[in-house]
């Protein structure tokens with residue numbers, strides 16, 4: 001999948017979780033189907049140095065995977081925050097990108113009221129993260145079947161409150 005379509009309410013939930021955990025890095029999973037986010041699962045960050053790294057708790061992750069399987073959802077995206085750094089994947093982020101079918105969302109909180117949000121796909125061959133589209137669906141926007149892009153608008157690392 002080269003994009004993630006996320007309802008505004010879930011997008012806000014991700015940002016709220018990241019702000020709440022600062023100055024620690026927050027992390028969590030986004031579940032859904034066919035590139036459309038349906039559910040956000042905040043995960044505890046059990047890294048030894050949570051201000052600079054994130055590590056999803058193994059048991060929590062396994063129960064999240066079971067929950068997603070029961071619902072018939074896929075893991076679409078793994079998110080985490082950079083409380084003081086720009087939303088650029090660190091070497092650690094790239095080294096722990098184990099889920100090659102999932103996308104990686106990073107919430108940069110250098111300016112907490114103006115989160116800088118970027119979405120990436122991990123490319124196995126080159127071991128690099130490439131930016132992909134994050135589509136935040138605004139509430140109450142009419143759906144037009146002839147133009148799928150009209151459902152949401154494209155967010156390229158800009159900010160929403």
Ligand SMILES: [Zn+2]
Pocket residue numbers: 080081082088089090093106
């Ligand atoms: Zn990171």
